[in-house]
Amino acid sequence: MTDPLVSASDSDLFRPYRLGDLTLANRIVMAPLTRRRAGPAGVPGPLNATYYRQRATAGLIIGEATNISPQGKGNGWTPGIFNDAQVAGWRTVTDTLHAAGGHIFCQLWHTGRTSHPALQPGGVLPVAPSAIRAEGSSFTEQGPRPYVTPRPLHTDEIAGIVDDYRGATRRARAAGFDGVEIHGANGYLIDQFIRSGSNFRTDRYGGSLENRLRLVLEIAAAVVDEWGGDHVGIRISPLNQANSMHDADPATSFGTIAERLGRLGLVYLHVLEGSTRAPRGQGPQLDWQALRRGFGGTYISNNGHTRATALAARAADSADLICFGRPFIANPDLVARLRDDRPLAEIDQTTIYGMDPAGGEAGYTDYAELPA
Ligand SMILES: Cc1cc2nc3c(=O)[nH]c(=O)nc-3n(C[C@H](O)[C@H](O)[C@H](O)COP(=O)(O)O)c2cc1C
Incomplete structure (x- = not known):
């Protein structure tokens, strides 16, 4: 139903937006979505290029989370951006998408404690700020495996991880991406360092808030230095509890992060507002506008949006x-469907993740567009 208060034709949701040096066709962003269809070596190919090309009418696509190093990998058949074959594979994707008029950032991922020895080179333990096991499972190539107690990183290993983010940024640029998004959300390595419930370190990367923020700020500074702030965004999820995450004072932790990252000149702050376990607006909330003001640049709002909430957010200017x-996932032509207020297709839950590295079109590239 058309919202009687805001019609699509009055809204700037469907009009261009300037993001750094890019002109996005509209203000709709496609979220990063892990689909596990990049084969055992994490090299994207023509199937992935088709999937992204089908969604090229999004103003901006944040590509699926992409491993910055072999150590960062925490799920089978996820793509990487740490070797030349992966760069060449992603080049197919970015060239195809650009030819269709789209823009794409690469989401830089290190899964930290949510990996598993079956996915680690040499079968070693995954690394984390502290030896605290999360509840849940890794999706290995042999099936789901319960998370293990990780090995705490030595202080002198951390510079190497920052370097991995820098190297992944250099490769993302070489692969033709328009920018990178630092994955600071959802309980992966960076989030594990930030939040008080997963970081019990006693060195300069843990304990006080200043120390817990050191890793994300070092990574952001390195990535901005590598490519320039116009090409760097970050995603955070201050209240998401997925992967056993908890922070004693999220308003202060993430308010401080937003301000510091704004000062480093990142082009956007992407916030998963609330918890993915609750519908939009339900459950605990932070003052999201305070984060936005503290950051000062483009603010991307995510989580449970509908056509009505998206139009309302632009009418109220509560997000850029x-x-x-x-x-x-099920609506490659989502932008046109939202603009024209046409029905949305439902996801087939059984084909969200591609378990078979040889296949994967079903539930991936076979969702139809509505006839014009
Ligand atoms: C299948 C699936 C895969 C996801 N993969 C990622 C990912 O790779 N990186 C990430 O930051 N979030 C990921 N998410 C979270 C989404 O980006 C998004 O935050 C969440 O689905 C809430 O937005 P929505 O209500 O519009 O779906 C994933 C979610 C789903 C359902």
Whole structure:
């Protein structure tokens, strides 16, 4: 139903937006969505290029989370951006997408404690700020495996991880991406360092807030130095509890992060507002506008958006860009459907993740567009 208060034709949701040196066709962002269809070596190919090309009408696509190093990998058949074959594979994707008029950032991922020895080179333990096991499972190539107690990183290993982010940024640039998004959300390595419930370190990367923020700020500074702030965004999820995450004072932790990252000149702050376990606006909330003001640049709002909430967010100017995740899975032409207020297709839950490295079109590239 058309919202009687805001019609699509009055809204700037469907009009261009300037993000750094890019002109996005509209203010709709496709969220990063892990689909596990990049084969055992994490090299994207023509199937992935087709999937992203089908969604090229999004103003900006945040590509699926992409491993910055072999150590960062925490799920089978996820793509990487740490070797030349992966760069060449991603080049197919970015060239195809650009030819269709789209823009794409690469989401830089290190899964930290949510990996598993079956996915680690040499079968070693995954690394983390502290030896605290999360509840849940890694999706290995042999099936789901319960998380293990990780090995705490030595202080002198951390510079190497920052370097891995820098190297992944250099490769993302060589692969033709328009920018990178630092994955600071959802309980992966960076988030594990930030939040008080997963970081019990006693060195300069743990304990006080200043220390818990050191890793994300060092990574952001390195990535900005590598490519320039116009090409660097970050995603955070201050209240998401997925992967056993908890922070004693999220308003202060993430308020401070937003301000510091704004000063480093990142082009956007992408916030998963609330918890993915609750519908939009339900459950605990932070003052998201305070984060936005503290950051000062482009603010991307995600989590549970519908056509109505997206139009309302632009009418109230509570976010610059509106990010949709799940609706893009079954609706490659989501932007046109939202603009024209046409029905959305439902996701087939059984084919979200591609378990078979040889296949994967079903539930990936075979969702139809509505006839014009
Ligand atoms: C299948 C699936 C895969 C996801 N993969 C990622 C990912 O790779 N990186 C990430 O930051 N979030 C990921 N998410 C979270 C989404 O980006 C998004 O935050 C979440 O789905 C809420 O937005 P929505 O209500 O519009 O779907 C994933 C979610 C789903 C359902």
